[in-house]
Amino acid sequence: MEAALNSTDLLVFEVNREKFEVPEIDPSTTLLEFLRSRTRFKSVKLGCGEGGCGACVVLLTKYDPVLKQVENITVSSCLTLLCSVNGCSITTSESLGNSKDGFHPIHQRFAGFHASQCGFCTPGMCMSLFSALVNAEKRPSLDASPGDSKLTVSEAEKAISGNLCRCTGYRPIADACKSFAADVDMEDLGINSFWEKGDSKEVRVSKLPAYNPRDHAFPYTEVFKDECLAARLLNSNKHSWYSPVTIEELQSMLQSDKNGTRIKLIVGNTGDGYYKETEKYDKYIDLRYIPELSVVRMDNSGIEFGATLSISKVVQYLREKSKANFDTGEDMVFTKIAEHMEKIASGFIRNSASLGGNLLMAQKKYFPSDIVTLLLAAGSSVSILTGDKRENITMEKFLGRPPLDPKSVLLSVHIPFLEPTRVDGSVQTSSRLLFETYRAAPRPLGNALPYLNAAFLADISLNKNGILVNSVRFAFGAYGTEHSIRARKVEKYLAGKILNVGVIDETVKLVKGDVVSKDGTSHAAYRSSLAVGFVFAFLSSFPSVASSISGNSSEELNGSLLERAAEFNECGNISPNGNLPLLSSAKQVIKSCRDYYPVGEPMPKYGAAIQASGEAVYVDDIPSPPNCLHGALIYSTKPLARVKSISFKSNSQANEVAAVISVKDIPGEGENIGSLAMFGPEPLFAGDVTRCAGDLLAFVVAATQKNANLAAKMALVDYDTEGLDPPILTVEEAVQKSSFFDVPPFMHPAKVGDFSKGMAEADHKILSAEEELGPVSLAFGRVMEVCETISICVMLFVGFWESSLGNKIKLGSQYYFYMETQTALAVPDEDNCMVVYSSSQCPEFANRVIARCLGFPEHNVRVITRRVGGGFGGKGLKSMPVATACALAAHKLRRPVRIYLGRKTDMIIAGGRHPMKITYSVGFKSNGKITALHLDILINAGITQDISPAMPTFIIGAFKKYNWGALSFDIKVCKTNLISRSAMRGPGDVQGTFIAEAIIEHVASLLSMEVDTVREINFHTYESLKLFYRSASGESIEYTLPSIWDKVERTSSFVQRVKTTEQFNQVNIWLKRGISRVPIVHEVLVRPTPGKVSILSDGSIVVEVGGIEMGQGLSTKVQQVTAYALSLIQCDGTEDLVEKVRVLQTDTLSLVQGGFTAGSTTSESSCEAARLCCQVLVERLAPLKEKLQEEMGSVKWDVLILQSNQQNVNLAANAYFIPDSSSSQYLNYGAAVEVNILTGETTILRADIVYDCGQSMNPAVDLGQIEGAFVQGLGFFMLEEYLHNSDGLVVTDSTWTYKIPTIDTIPKQFNVEVLNSGHHHKRVLSSKASGEPPLLLAVSVHCATRAAIKAARKQLKSWGGSEGTDLVFQLDVPATMPVVKQFCGLDTVETYLKYLLSKS
């Protein structure tokens, strides 16, 4: 047999042109595991391990035996099984180019466009782009200009739509990608290091690193191609992997197996990204080599797709087919199916995910499939093989059967050609088929499961009465149902009906009855209202289609049609902005300042190119030392319970475990300490009783990371809760039990003015029951009293009480989602020492904690951090237990131990942002001026203090941005049995800013005033600023907020756009827009930081600083400042000093007192520390320089240093920068959003940011921080839903459930101006921080969404709606699609139809 002849036992493939021959391997090994543990290619990163982030993307080149061609596709190496790459070639980013052989233009452009910050996502991004370029080349035409590539702008943007980046905000990445596009307008590309202002288009093109597809594209060696063409198939007992080439061979493999053999049929293995199977199989059967399963057959009845065809191939085929045969029913069906399928997962998943795999997941495991819904509506059928029996059954039957037997094989899927029915009648027109598909998902372009999907087919014709519905097929799926369904009742009802409002109304009612989520489904009512919305949108499109059918029909018919169309036109525009480009335009305005050259230059980020090529070394890229073990954390899933024992599910698992380290293993002289903050130490492991879900119980150590992870996952923890109090999970419970953390007196924020006096001056009041009035019943009485006495307020207060929660705000948490999860490597050293490599924002504290845990003096521990793959606060305290557990295990086992946390564990133990509940009382004048405000804030701090006692200061710091008249507050830091919350970018400030805006909006709504006016009226004067901010307010000239406010109005054409927004809302029923501009004030604290600068004999320089490089550009700024400060020696050759500066990794024994890299100011303080060192060096060098100058006329830097060396000048200097005051910062911005009322989808049309950066040290770096922080804030306010179960265990614990922004959710137009507000003598070289404050600006998107919702609610009211029409409401954070839709009205369609019916 052919297969036997060509089969091999040896797994052979190529990685970056190196051949690998693997004689034996566990078949569940993924390509990623192999690359990272068995090769030197570390550019492939693990971000999620489930296909959801793109950090692991590689290019796979293989020979397609069916198409007889070589194909290049991206795949996620975390899901691709190694055995399935037999005969393939793999390309990773380091082989495109590198620091030794020269970088690839992709790497150079990523660096030059400032598209890499922490760099952890960058190699994956580069590979996604590279694949798009390689594949564009295969196209025959399209004039290639800029980079000589055939890529289009749209393809360039879409190439990276499945890749996540948590740092950049995507805009610069999009620019780097688009710079390769043939149709790009150079003017549209943003700030970069290649060209200068004023360069012509031609010059710009010439300055870009040249890209030539011939030189840069081909990743496949000819030798390997021959090998691959020989197609030796892996059929191996050793690997337990089989590749049958015929159905008969497959049948005999399946049948020959004894019962009990666990068999897994495999195609792309992407299903594992969802199910994450832990079961081990005896046999893996790769179905991809059976030609019958991968062919496409077309006959008169339709198209048949082999089950192993990838989704990408099916899409490609459907598109080609529909191009060939435009304007037929099937053409429409195929096009729509293809369009919809392109929103499934991401390109790199679709390339390996098979059609059959998707159907099987839906059939066997109730996966919420899109494809099944599409195929149901298209009337498809499937062909199945069970034993020797082949069957063709309809999709509906297939779904309705019990889960398919593991030995049954899905062979193919048949999509029939659809013919419109002929209609008999007195007036007859040909009928027309309509096919439309829908999906509502948090990300428009995919990489997110839908809340609901739907596909509708209708056959309609015209008769004299109007539009006749001959038949319909309505399929719905993914709404919390076992599998997709046909809405039979609706279909039956509509068949034969003439479409009118009454019929739509009845249809909608039936849809609601058919689409019902099963119990426990989240957002069930929302999903059902989506179904209504989609059906309504579909039926509303009939008149326009019908008018195209009418063509030559009689006048009578056309007349009646026009009437129908007019009726339906009232439905308004219901198609969302589906076809807008992802990022239609972006403008960046920066002003560099050359006072301190090269400080102020927009230099590319230090190390960006090696980050792109994947050569940058993160902790987990450090090769494992000999005998290294790997660890994983076992955490509690219960909030408060005794742990009786920990065991493993099976003996084999237990055998693979090298050790289980727990509190008992802490040496006698050591301490159970896992982290240390200013408020004290926190334990590493839970004691006898767990304190929260996520509490660390033990650290399991095994030979590989995979085994350790598996052991941790399969650990059985025996809990006992008898006799224990119930856990405290909410702030309300904490209040009841008086469970609070103390806030030290020096941490108490100061109140301002006299609250009672301020209230007495108010014309109107919103009163907080708890704070002002005691018990609620009393409060009600008092408010009514107020209402009676202040007549103007009566209506308003009634409104307030009706919306009862009007003055209560709840804010949830946010997970860091750094792309690199927590990681550490601990290596025991001689004489009881321990070297720990940790991805940490505060190695100094990690050093202390490890020393205390092990009972060592601090000098026995050395913590080294070179770079961090994203921190955002999460690698502060939360990195310490991870490093400490590793060190403890390494100490006990006398072997190196490392850990790279799985994403799920990371999400569960990370904690994230502080949730809180806020109630307020506010008094205000009739003109909107607020006279007094009192806040009651309950912060849910979780189980330990962490930084929580500082939260009141942070919240109030940002909250004081308005002049509240008098301000008082009562802030309680609640101790609960939840995982401890920690600092996350802008901790407290984000919430403070939000609360301020919510109150302003509340006041404006009650007074029916423009929110913008109320904001302005409450702006600080410099006098009030001083009152609120005291010394941090700086000098009056530094109060730039009012001028920035005006500037944003001008540059964003705010007033004009407010008018346009109003006009838009008047004419659009189903889309509403809102616009908002929001000021922020952010108080920052500069911390002491050490530095050390050393000059080597050749004049090159090394710098060490306390701050850690985590993507924020700290090293780049330090490099620039060092070059500037040393250039003050004023000798020749210092112009390019910046290239001689290398910033070293942080080493806690080399530089002590490093402190925390946090609070946005560590770049500044590290720069200042370096500057102080340079000052010392310049002073030391100056006498010699003077002398040499006198002797030689001029002195070169190199000569000066050489001479200094010879004359024993000390060329190393240390400094410890201690700031003398705090500083504050003022910013401002405006944004516009569009809300789709049918789905709750929010599109951010435009954002304009004006940001005061002082005199930016590096405007490109600061711009990156501004955009990145804004987009992270966007995630908090709009997307990132952070949920627990009833035990407080985080359940949004994967990329499936936790959605950070992607390129398709950022503003369509994204304009940023980095304002140079000139000289600030108190700040480091006049600069201001940029890391955290811009995150606060994203509150404007939320405010604009609220404005759009208001417009929707007004409209709902005009239709006679009652529920949800109150204009005073608190919009939840995050304002996800279900939330927005709920606030717009879940029954808008029904209310509208009722309204139409009442009119007729």
Ligand SMILES: Cc1cc2nc3c(=O)[nH]c(=O)nc-3n(C[C@H](O)[C@H](O)[C@H](O)COP(=O)(O)OP(=O)(O)OC[C@H]3O[C@@H](n4cnc5c(N)ncnc54)[C@H](O)[C@@H]3O)c2cc1C
């Ligand atoms: C990140 C991500 C996002 C996704 N988003 C979506 C989405 O939005 N909408 C959507 O519809 N889908 C989505 N998917 C699902 C995706 O379409 C499926 O994972 C994929 O199609 C499965 O194909 P596969 O070849 O990888 O199957 P595999 O993982 O190889 O197999 C899946 C299962 O099917 C069995 N199997 C496969 N082929 C056959 C066959 N021919 N006969 C019998 N048994 C077979 C396997 O034994 C296994 O049990 C997503 C997947 C990922 C990873």
Ligand code: FES
């Ligand atoms: S690590 Fe593979 S997609 Fe995230």
Ligand code: FES
């Ligand atoms: S640069 Fe993209 S995740 Fe950090």
